[in-house]
Amino acid sequence: MKSLKQNSTTATGFQEVYPYQFFLELPVPRYQVRSSPSSWGDDYKTCLGKFQSPIDIREKDVTTVSFTQLEFSNVNNSHTAYMTNNGHTVMIQSFDPNAPLISGGPINDTYVFQQLHFHWGQNDNLGSEDLINNHSFSMELHAVFWKKDYGSSEAALKHDDGLTVLGYLYQATDKSNPVFDSITWQIPDITGVGSNITINDTSVLSKLIAPDLASAQNYFTYRGSLTTPPCLEIVQWIDFVQPQYISHEQLAAFRIIQSTDGTNLTHNFRPVQPLDGRIVYRNNVTTESTSASSTVMSGTVSTTTVSKQTTSSTAKATKESEATTITVPEQSNSENSMDTFVVMLGIIFLLPHQ
16 A cells, blocks of 8 residues: 655644645645634735635526536546545545546546545534535535646646546435445544545445536536645636535544544634635536636636436436435525615615706
């Protein structure tokens, strides 16, 4: 097994400490950790940039376009996967040469799987990093991919289109999700910082990265950053719209791992950041094509109609998901009502002056 590097830091208060640098195994210096994300900008000016992540995605403000189909390759192959507690999250990696690949959609170029990890909160009412209509989900999975043209994940970090991160939202329910059985069953073996094990299930990457290839065409996408210092703004985010489910007991298993300060890692998410005028796109998954001329990083918006997958695995996943349906909260009507009230008030004051 390849050695998993672990740098030592101290944590005071905020428990998520620079996970991407540990995840990508970069030759970075050892950082002194500040107590809150609000102070990261004191040491890393990039954390004060205008393309920071995560964000609150308001559906009433998104722009709907049609991208070419988001393609997954090597996902259904068996992969030996390793699960690690790096003191900041539960991370899953695979060093197989036939790593999963993604292309198309808002990126078009080919990106190579590096690792996936999880974000959760101190209770089941929060935990996701990106929000939808100001709603936080119980957990968020991030699958990190680097651009193949750059040759390595380290080189990819030097380019503004170096990374693509797929975001999967999970809502806690009473029903157990069988996808997490092999993970939560083995989490007690990695409670200590730096510990790692081989996951018994060689199909775990397939289940986590592409659980339903049809719904994988239904996503939001925007340009953003790493959610930890140095907060590099090199990420094309692809957040899948349809939440999945995880049981309360399964989610609780993640909170038993230890952080770098020796306490239980009860939460590890960054608060949302200002949108600062960025456009959030939503892929149009209807049969009609939408004409658009925008570009998102290296991916060109296309009028190509997205075709849904009809494989047996997709049908099975769809059938299972129907048993536990998680809905995305709609935009609050109070905001629309307030807009209407303001317009009416303006008319009342303006009429005497006409």
